[in-house]
Amino acid sequence: MNANELRSKYIEFFKSKGHAQIQGKSLIPDNDPTVLFTTAGMHPLVPYLLGEEHPAGKRLTDYQKCIRTGDIDEVGDPSHLTLFEMLGNWSLGDYFKEGAIEMSFEFLTSPQWLGIPVEKIGVTVFEGEGDIPRDEESAAIWKRLGIPEERISYRPREDNWWGPAGSTGPCGPDTEMFIDMGKAPCSPECAPGCSCGKWLEIWNDVFMQYNKNAEGEYLxxxxxxxxxxxxxERTVTILNGKKSVYETGIFQPIIGAIEKASGYTYGTDEEKDKSVRIIADHTRASSFILGDPKAVTPSNVGAGYVLRRLIRRAVRHGRKLGITGLLLSPIAQVVVEEFKGPYPELEENRSRIIEELNKEENKFLETLQKGEHEFEKLLPNLLKDPRKIMSGRLAFKLYDTYGFPIELTEELAAEQGMTVNRDEFDEAFRKHQELSRAGSEQVFKGGLGDQGEMAVKYHTATHLLHKALKTVLGDHVAQKGSNITAERMRFDFSHDAPMTKEEIQKVEEIVNEQIQKNLPVTMDVMSLDEAKKNGAVALFGEKYEDQVKVYSVGDFSKEVCGGPHVENTGSMGKFKIQKEQSSSAGVRRIRAVLE
Structure with missing residues (x-):
């Protein structure tokens, strides 16, 4: 079964069980300062899991593109991926453990669907902790369905518990499904959940049944x-009996393009195979990021920095395969062809993907030339050292100042009969990483947006600001992104010139006027066409359901939005713009606070 068949079978199955198919969302999350990318299929649904009513109902299903960047350097082995797709189904206060487990079991084992033999399936459930009991309810359901006791494994919190997203909020136990890969058990204790390779996880059902409060109680x-x-990707690998995601039809066309560019045949040398896998994964992920309706471009901060790292690491591994010309754009063309069916935005943004990849690759090739030039300048002094060892600190300076990779420094040194003090380089690099991590740990820690009272006020303020900007600057203004914490808001919008002091002041006055009027905030559910006919603003490039929520702030503003919002504007405080600056070409950025 290929990815397209799995995707459509999954959606078809859950639609047959009364689930509404909803649209997968952007890779760039709105209003969540804790993550750079959408990291899981449930990420865009958090407001609804926390109590918001979803316009499509209580039973939902979709597929979602996700990116995890916890450790890009791990990618290259047979299983790690930066970009992956998640299939998901949700119950918002409808069915619970019994319904979820029964449907999971039917989809996995029924010949009409995946047809996996029951004897190959094992499961894990939560073993209990403190006042939270062992999840005997889930275990009993699995037994009734035909999973024997010896294939039901009770696991601790780190394996079978989800959440809360922050320090408080919804959370609960989960049950995970595994496939027996046919390997001999590693020990008599080997059971589903064991990491020896005998059992491979295929699915996870999370049961959000508790709320953790500020006192640490689970209610x-x-x-x-x-x-x-x-x-x-993982499920297709299992269903096709492959050892690696890179052996499946998902990656084979991409690997074929790399073979064509390099003249190397995948599968003949493990070190070169690793380079092929890195190029394949990183080019696919970069193409999806650049093809997203809310695309970021390569930069030195945030999501743009992750994108730059992906592109440059792929180029560096292309050089290892002997590719010296532009590498990524021909591979990206294959990515677009392969995935434009489920993700039409890739085709719509094909030219941007190719243009940005070429631009960044050329920039990096210039960086490499500069680094090589600097190395040449250092060479006369280096050759005076009778030990023929280049200082690791010097190699790190080339890396830190010019972005010159250590592997290339080692190559150039080897050509001169020299080695690099790698331990010294690694020590300098480790210190650099610690500093970087300390500075950005809040951004990279993962988790979900702040749903507290202040964040809700700021969310409502984005609607007032959006309308005020249109009033002052013109109807061409459109929201290009927002980022909210409990302390401040950031709002990106289309406009091709810096705002004047007078314009900033006027926008502030309009927003504060609406706050002082104590306008009611109301919500209606309607079709997207109806919403547009009623004058509601919808974000360009956003994927919407057939039925949408429309939030109106008095008669002042009307937007298609998921919420949440304050009930009246009077509770919001005083709106103050702290900074207005450029974000990217044709896009301005406002930072503001509520005092």
């Missing part, structure tokens, strides 16, 4: 939800 939720996730 039962009145409205219990289910959130599930099945990774497409």
């Amino acid at each position: 039962p939720l009145a409205r219990k939800c289910v959130d599930t996730g099945m990774g497409i």
